[in-house]
Amino acid sequence: MTQKKINKKYSIQVNEVKARKAKICLQNNLADIGSTSDWARLCMCSRTQLHQIINNYYGVTPANMISRARYKRIITMLYENPDMTSSYAAYKVGLRDEQGMYKFLSRKYGTNFTELRYCIINHRI
Structure with missing residues (x-):
């Protein structure tokens, strides 16, 4: 070579x-x-x-x-604890508050925290 x-x-x-x-x-x-x-x-x-x-x-x-990693972490945390609050999830993924979480999920993925929780509880994800 x-x-x-x-x-x-x-x-x-x-x-x-x-x-x-x-x-x-x-x-x-x-x-x-x-x-x-x-x-x-x-x-x-x-x-x-x-x-x-x-x-x-x-x-x-x-x-x-970064967005994908945050989304995957949110999904994983919801699987582990479906009763988790959105403010706690926002804190764990590096978003400033639950309003930041709402904007992140709605702009990037067209959903919100409540819908994600509902889908996970009903085994749709």
């Missing part, structure tokens, strides 16, 4: 590792991440680097990945 091919292969492997570490960082620190800037700071890289790594490896923007 030429040096150029070796460097390219090494670069791909390094970016794969960085992408996986960034995803783990997101999952572990979701409540502390309010924006992609916060996520990049926790990953110790710039927003541009984070965007390139996440977009190249996962095919989505960091903002979309």
Whole structure:
């Protein structure tokens, strides 16, 4: 192999590792991440680097990945405890309050917390 091919292969492997570490960082620190800037700071890289790594490896923007992680965490928490309040769920996923939760769910997913709870209780999700 030429040096150029070796460097390219090494670069791909390094970016794969960085992408996986960034995803783990997101999952572990979701409540502390309010924006992609916060996520990049926790990953110790710039927003541009984070965007390139996440977009190249996962095919989505960091903002979309944060939204998906929040939604999945809300669903998981509702499965574990259907009686959970929306303000507690908002706090756990890094949203400022239950109004923020309502806006997040309605704008991104066309639903609200009560509908999600109803669907989970009735085994529709």
